[in-house]
Amino acid sequence: MANGKPEKESAALDQRIRLLENERRILLELGDDITKVRDKNDLIVLFSSRLKEIFPFTHAIVSLIDHEARVYCPFLLDPNSSPIRTHPVYASLVAGHFPLDEPFIQQVIANDGPSAFILEDIMDVPGSPPFLRVNYEGGVREILMTPLKSKDQVIGFLHMYVATVNGFTDEFKNIIKGIAPQISGAVINIIRNEAISREERLNEVLLSLSNEMVKVRTRQDMLNVLNSGLREVIGFSHSMMTVMDDTEEYYRAYLADADATVRELTDFGDTLDMPTPVEDGIYDIASLYYKPLVFNMASFDIEKAPLWFKMHYEMGAREMIVKILGDNGSSKYSLMLFADKVGTFAKEAVSIIQRISGQVFTAISNISANEEILKRENEKSFLLDFSSDIAGVRSKEDLAEVLGRCLRKLKPQLGYVIRKINEDRATTTSYIFDSLNIADDDAELQEIKNTAFPIEDGLQNRVLNSEIPLFFSVNVEINRGNTTRYVHFWKRMGLRTMIGAPLRTGDTKLGILWLGIEEINIPLLQGICAQTSVAMSNIMANEELLAKEREQSFLVEFSRSIAAVRTKDELQATISEVLRRVLKVKLAMIRIIEEDGVTLSPYMYDESMFEKVSETFKLLASKNIDVNEPLTARVLATESAIVFNVEEELRQGNPGGYIKFWQEVGAKNAYGAALRVGNVNVGTFWLLVDEINLTILKGICAQISIAISNIKAIEKVLEYKHKLEMENDYLKEQIKTIYNFSEIVGNGAEMQKVYRLISQVAETNSTVLLLGETGTGKELIARAIHNASPRKSKLMVKVNCAALPAHLIESELFGHEKGAFTGAIDRRIGKFELANNSTLFLDEIGEMPLELQVKLLRVLQERELERIGGKSTIKVDVRVIAATNRDLEAEVQAGRFRSDLYYRLNVFPINLPPLRERLEDVEPLANFFLSKFSKNAGKKVNGLSSHVLQELRSYSWPGNVRELEHLIERSILLCEGHTLTEIHLPQHEGSKPMVAGAYNVTLEQIERAHIIDVLKRCSGKISGAGGAAEVLEVPGTTLHSKMKKLGISKADYFIK
Template sequence: MNVTENLHRSEVIDLFVSVSEATVSIRNKNDLVSFIQYKLKNIFQFSDLAISRYNIPKGTFKVFLEHCDKTNQHPDFNAIAYEEYPLKDGLHDKIMESENTVVLSVDSLIASGMKHLVFLQNAGIKEIVGIRLLQNGEVFGGMVLLSEEEGAFTVLQRRLIEKISNYISSAVANIIANEEIQKRDKEKSILLSLSNETAKVKTKEELFLVISEKLKDLFSILSFGIIVKDRDTQTHRFFMFEVDDSTKIDSEFQTVINHQYINSNDLIFTSILNTGTPIVLETEKLEEPLPLYAQFWKKNNIQKVIGTALSVADDDIGCLFLRVEDDFDINSSYDLLKGVSSQIAIALSNIISNEKNQSQLKEILNYKEQLENEKAYLQEEITSGNRYADIIGGSIEMKSIFHLLSQVACTNSTVLILGETGTGKELIARAIHNSSPRKNNLMVKVNCAALPANLIESELFGHEKGSFTGAFERRIGKFELAHKGTLFLDEIGEMPLELQVKLLRAIQEKEIERIGGKGILKTDVRIIAATNRNLINEVKEGRFRSDLYYRLNVFPVHLPPLKNRKDDIPELVNYFMAKFSKTIGKEVKGISKKAMTELLQYDWPGNVRELEHVIERSILMTEGSLIKDAFLPYRETFSDHKKETGDRTIAGFEKSYIIDVLKQCNGKVFGPSGAAVILGIPHTTLHSKMKKLGITKSDIFG
């Protein structure tokens, strides 16, 4: 006969008093397990006991605590026992609906389809008695006792279990309440700690460490990513992320994180921001069209991601994505997620604001530097500016040039200056500008031969920050810099074909667009172009656009080579002697008749620039106040070369001249003693000419 069969009324009352006192003192699961072991097992004959919590809205149940001596011998006990199961399983739905205990056979339950109970059968469990647990009249769980015998629970025992279940319900409710209090206290402690950590965060790297360390401890996340809105607020992109090393180097992943997403096309991003609370993203249930990052989730079998908005006040900054385990329960972490995302949002907002401030400060400093450069540029223009009176020459050829300048200077017409290297094309351009209504604004020079082809467009039209690799800040182009002034395009014949069409559009439409820019900028610029090339031949050869040529050739000015205006040489010599005597610090006041004769007999393939350098070199080599000899080390070489080759073309003279200078400099192109300095041209221009003329090392070193 069972123990309970012999209990008298007074003993039953004593039992309930004992149970009542015990359950009131229970505060945690261990206390309840001890009570079950030492109290209930002395009254009822059962081997195992389990208490489950019901999630009625979700329609599932999960074991809350268990005391199993028999069934826990199964190797997969934890995986089986603590799995989440549907309430309508043939056992718990009956327990939930019944006011009294429910007794069921394990064999019958398995036969009805509850295959997961086979492990109970294998452990020798034959009968289950269950009773629902209530709090304030609402069912919140169920308790089952497992017996190795059939008919182990008599009617009296079942009534007793029903009575005791009220106390068990209170104990379980107290435990849940205590766990909730402890959870809240822990969350407050975590949020306080996170708040202290994020308050110290100043950089992106520091925020990454806080998220990586703290969130992994809190939610056992596998990886995370943060997407933030761009400054235009219409697009967004990844701000930071943490993934394993193999994913990080994956080309598809690189595409995902470097992509600029459009808000209106990314329904995941916008729905998270609109909801404002953490949501579960189950990738299999996401609706098309999907943004690239969600496509990446699906392709890589990422089942579940938590998305939560990052907002400060009413300002939506972006979204935090947490990759979690498939069994992650958002309900238990909902409030903590909200608190954590709020702290991260504040830190992120501070970082973005700080980066913005730093960027603006850098931009201000860049603009300050740019203004200083413009000031220096303008001062240089003013210092080196030339009126007609500053252009040396009284020959018939130069008087003709002066007449042309007087006709065009006061207009806004485009001017094309044609002439050999060293004839003074930039000097003429400055003279036109300084005599024009635009003289109070800048004349900006662009040497088309001195810039790499891929940089000319940026130099002319400017670029926005991030528009191409290396574009670390916004830069205004020469068209903008020359607004209301003059743009001098030197060596226009060297401009790449693909850029010529953009230049033509800028000249015709009087508007430009920065690289990476989103708007059109109106410009008011006068164009003066110059070249030493025969542009008509260049057009015929397909190297120069005919439409651009006709647009530039509005008012051509052909500068004569120095050999065609030798009457100007004495005046030029006196001018350069006065100039270099002052700068070098030598009082050279004249030149011998012999030296002047040599200068007049020389063909001057380098034109006025070559004459200038010859006078400078002669003053340096002269002792006393009179230049006795003109130092023309290339004259004889040129004469011999002409006799040998018979090449009397301009290109031939130029090639021979450059080779001779390179020989004198031992092949050195740039630097203080390089050929470019002697020739008076940028080293990039010299390289371009050497390539064009086919000058090789064998020409220089033999």
């Protein structure tokens, strides 16, 4: 037993010795292998093969410490051996940075040797690195962490993982502890070798860059060098170079990555072309440093940063480095590199950019010099060619062709447009429009071409007030709230940048050349604009001369055409033809000012242009308007024509049905011009058209004004002539029929009543209604009233309402226009117009047809009338005296006479007594007629016998004074001596001496008997020479009407 214990101890010692020798052998072998390590691959092979032969761990990782950043991160690993390589967060772990201050890693450092940890015990401890749980999820259960040191400073860690708990043996830990210094040395060597290799590679790249820089001639060359060579040693995402303008106050992009994402950012598409102030908090600060300056882009206020900064930030850039390039204190150029993550531009990147900055500046300066030389050569050649081409320009079309061919060489996006300043000097319109890729039928394009835009719109005024062309960013202008229609059209067409160049000769501004282009040679464009301005000025001068010649020629021709015009119809035909042929429009309306100087009535218009709104137009055209109507007042107060923009008038809320009517018609503009002769307004002229030559319009209106004045004068003369002719005819007619009394004969009591009534009403303008039997002298009384009135200086006009057929009475009273009805071959004025300012005697008013009574009533009430076929009302001042032998009250009751007209006429009724009620006047009347007809017959009959007087007094006189007159005339012709001794009274009941019962006979019976007696004496002849109508001195139509009313048939008077 005693010997057994030493043997066991000896065996254990031998085992221990063998283990130590084995460890020593392994350490020697591993040490030998580690000394052969030159790069990461060698070290990976060491871990994945040699160490795994000793101990079956799952995988190993070497991490390095960044003491300045206080983090550690993976440096070396074998991705093929890692059980977590398919884990979703594997990539982020490999690229991750882990805090050095976390409790887990501090414990590893404190242990100063290999430390094994069971993952389940530590992975959920607060502050533990996330890779512990990820490895646990990948099947790992234990981790062995060994600090790697260099000169007593921990430089990193060796991470080793095993799939079982307590899987790391003490022997393996001792081995790892033993080779840890050698692994540390190998890692340091790898780092140094990589640094040497990188330096060598960097030198090679910089040398290559230097060689390539020498070859750089263009911006694209420079871009290629930066993107190929420099990006290889500095991991930037994209680059940009800027150049400062001549004012040294702004800078803009000089070149940028052609394939950069900026081209896809529509909101920033034109940012590279926009100038940026030098004092932007980036460029100015970078200018203060000799070395490149790195900026953390996330630290900036994006809203206040320059546009290009926002653009790159939107592209994902988070860090940038800026190097100002220049010599002798200049800072004309800059190099800007951008990276997607912070930390990309470390000290090495700063050093590299500093080293190549001189060469970049030299190369970029050479590029600029070459571009300047080439630009000037091209400018000279370009302008010489353009000058040669433009010398042959004679018309606007020539200029459009030459300028288009020239500008297309500059490759504009969508052609160009020249907008010319209009005569109002406040608006511009398209002068030349050249569109490369826009359809000619584009509705918005056509509208913009045809619209006059105000100069003071925020863009045009800036261009015209500038000495140089100006660039405008379409998006920026829209974002600023510019609502100008053409700016939004540019946006719709995809234009990002527009340049506006002023066109002027001397101090005279002609217009603007707009060009859609991203970049252009400004001096070259100025040269083009200078020559274009001269050509445009010459063309406009020639066009103005030609236009004036055409205008003068046209106006002379129009003057000749209108000189031959004598009537309104001829004038309308001439105006319509001229407007259609020359101005391609139709006449909307001509209104003329009436004699009252206040009312404008429709004179002529073309109704065909209002077919779709004919009812509305007829309503408007039928109305007179006042000179103070707002639109009319504006036109009459202005020397030249006024353009009324329908949309603008509606927007301003201007009143008037005409504006809404124009909108219904679809009119865009309405032109209103005053028609005047000398300084006297005669009317207004209206056209509905988008645009018209105002000079021609003014000339046309002048000619039309004179023509209308002449026509009105001619119409007035013709009217006066016609009126005089009618008065003459009427006078001749009246001379035949008028009683040639200097005063009315009769002094009886009944006539004295009539005289008093005449004296009471004569001086007034009241309507008078004369009532009495046929032959009582109603016309004589009417004439007496007229001759005693203030109207006596003018002729009293008489109309017998029963003397004309019903269809002609209206024309007789009110007149008619030419063509108003069949047979109306000329205009005719009616009796009311003829009696203007005088008296109209309407005899036999009871015979007037009912349908005409309405129109008569209107004239009496309104004191105005319309001719048949006329379109305007005519004011009249007529005193009406009506007469009738009918009982109008009975006629009203019977429905044959309008009650309202009766009341209107019955203002001042005068009843004329029949002769049988004034027998005391028979003798003076008989003596009067005896004297009159004795002279006419050439006889000297100067007295009446007592027998004759007795017979005259005894007769009932159904025909009243007229019957007495005719009886005396007949008796004188039959008389043989100087005294009338025999009177030939009619042989009927009325001829017998009157007895008391004679007065029981009605007036109608007496009148019927008298007419039958006269018809018998005339052998039944009614009309014509020797007819009963002639004897009774009434028109044939009146006699027919009387006979029909009294029931007289042929059997009553026909003698077999």
